[in-house]
Amino acid sequence: MKSINGLFLSLMLMCTVSCTVVKEYNKIAINDEDMLLSAVDCERFETNFQIYREAAAGANGGKTGGGCGCN
Amino acid sequence: MDVIKPYFLLFFFLLGGIVSAQTIDSLTQFKKKILESVEVDILMSYYEQEGIHAAVSGGIGNEYLTNYAPTIVVRMPLNEDAILTADVGISAYTSASSSNGNPFNQSGASNRDEDEETPRGNGSSSGSPKGSPWVASTGASAKDVLTTVNIGYQKASDDRNQYWGVNAGGSIEYDYSSLNFGASFAQLWNEKNTEFSLKGQVYVDRWNPIIPTELHEYELFQETFLYNPDSYFSGVSITDDQGNSVAGYLPGNFTSYVTVKRNSFALSLGLSQILSPKLQGAIFADLVVQKGLLSNPLQRVYFQDRENFYIGNFRSIPQYTSFENIDVFHLADDVERLPSQRLKIPVGGRLNYYISEYLVLRSYARYYSDDWGIQSKTLQFELPIRFNLSWKFTPIYRYYDQTAADYFGPYNTHLSSQEFYTSDYDLSDFSSHQWGASLSYRSVLSQLKIFDFGLKSAQLRAQHYTRSNGLSSFIVSTSFKFVLDQ
Numbered sequence: 045m046k047s048i049n050g051l052f053l054s055l056m057l058m059c060t061v062s063c064t065v066v067k068e069y070n071k072i073a074i075n076d077e078d079m080l081l082s083a084v085d086c087e088r089f090e091t092n093f094q095i096y097r098e099a100a101a102g103a104n105g106g107k108t109g110g111g112c113g114c115n
Numbered sequence: 116m117d118v119i120k121p122y123f124l125l126f127f128f129l130l131g132g133i134v135s136a137q138t139i140d141s142l143t144q145f146k147k148k149i150l151e152s153v154e155v156d157i158l159m160s161y162y163e164q165e166g167i168h169a170a171v172s173g174g175i176g177n178e179y180l181t182n183y184a185p186t187i188v189v190r191m192p193l194n195e196d197a198i199l200t201a202d203v204g205i206s207a208y209t210s211a212s213s214s215n216g217n218p219f220n221q222s223g224a225s226n227r228d229e230d231e232e233t234p235r236g237n238g239s240s241s242g243s244p245k246g247s248p249w250v251a252s253t254g255a256s257a258k259d260v261l262t263t264v265n266i267g268y269q270k271a272s273d274d275r276n277q278y279w280g281v282n283a284g285g286s287i288e289y290d291y292s293s294l295n296f297g298a299s300f301a302q303l304w305n306e307k308n309t310e311f312s313l314k315g316q317v318y319v320d321r322w323n324p325i326i327p328t329e330l331h332e333y334e335l336f337q338e339t340f341l342y343n344p345d346s347y348f349s350g351v352s353i354t355d356d357q358g359n360s361v362a363g364y365l366p367g368n369f370t371s372y373v374t375v376k377r378n379s380f381a382l383s384l385g386l387s388q389i390l391s392p393k394l395q396g397a398i399f400a401d402l403v404v405q406k407g408l409l410s411n412p413l414q415r416v417y418f419q420d421r422e423n424f425y426i427g428n429f430r431s432i433p434q435y436t437s438f439e440n441i442d443v444f445h446l447a448d449d450v451e452r453l454p455s456q457r458l459k460i461p462v463g464g465r466l467n468y469y470i471s472e473y474l475v476l477r478s479y480a481r482y483y484s485d486d487w488g489i490q491s492k493t494l495q496f497e498l499p500i501r502f503n504l505s506w507k508f509t510p511i512y513r514y515y516d517q518t519a520a521d522y523f524g525p526y527n528t529h530l531s532s533q534e535f536y537t538s539d540y541d542l543s544d545f546s547s548h549q550w551g552a553s554l555s556y557r558s559v560l561s562q563l564k565i566f567d568f569g570l571k572s573a574q575l576r577a578q579h580y581t582r583s584n585g586l587s588s589f590i591v592s593t594s595f596k597f598v599l600d601q
Contacts, residue, residue, distance in 0.1 A: 073469035089160035100483035102401040103463030
């Protein structure tokens, strides 16, 4: 259980670390569809049953746009 | 003339400004549409679960449930900067637990469903009624269909550094209806390496309360409900623990619902950051306030300090909590009672790492806390493995745990003196594991066509879920994304 708590905290901390600016031409990996910071389309059904079967919900938002260097 | 001159100067100054702006506009670099073409997503899922802690029968009983949910999502570019999204779906379920709102239908003894307004006499005319929390009834609440419609509009700024959105929608099923509307804003900066998002959502919901049969009769006939000729219980034998026929059953704790409204207000904040050319993450925080009827009117509660009363075969009472009981049902002392307000605070984060062109690690973590005493943690990992340009296989694992709500107690353990109580195991202390995989196909040239729409991608996803308190389920979902040919 302690290891799960540690892993959880590590992930949360890593999310808050800011690094240098990545230029548009260097965002090939970032623009990969699997790098999207949101759930995949099919996951909505799993999220739906989890909302019913578990008390916790939310804080699962997606990225509105950007990061794609598409303009 | 001297008076008019300044106005001429101002006019030409403004005209010059407009001409100048148009010149600059025409020189602005090519602006790509935020959505190139109409996209249609066809989504479907099938869900099935088993369990032994049905909330409708007070935390004991059959939780078998199936759900089939087809959905269609259409995204339409309105112009270079704006998208309109329509999301329409239905969710059709059958539930053994919900069916036991009136558990006596399985024997054909009940003369009406729990949601009928007018009684048609007692149940004794067609034989001695019996029921069981382990056997699904044929009552009206055994199945239902939830219909959902949501419309959204999103607009981006010319430089694609701001996004605004509004949305509205609603859903309806037999005993519940909901309207929602919201607005969102996102700001990107730092060469689109950083994004801050803000979203507000309001849900205005309304119950059409369906309550357990025995409480429904008590609500209608009060103290006379055991012998009033119009009551279902007129002439029906009610027994105590020893099988003695008694007339002392009186669910005095039960009171009719004063409010049937439930309103929810959600504020969501998000901050995402590109951390390196192969790593990006985001943190999300929500603040959710719910007010109104937050309990489920169909979910029974039994008090340990009250005498027990049954309908059915009293010889099955010793094995009441076992699935071997198929013919006796414990009459409710009350339905669950929960506070009329709840504050939820989930904080989550995503971290995705591009290991190589064949492999990406997607991770998600969340901590949740509310003022009902529940705390929970969620961890999820996905590992998309790409075989080639078209095919991808993704193993998925999710861990979840939560502490129990302050008001939770198992079957027949609550006290009648408590203000709030529930035996819904969704609010109990448990951990769960969910594992599965998805298989994805992406069509590079969208060669497969239906009318003018080409298949862009397809996904099949299957998950198995086990909970430490006996519930297990699996879900299979599919998605097909089509794009209109230009």
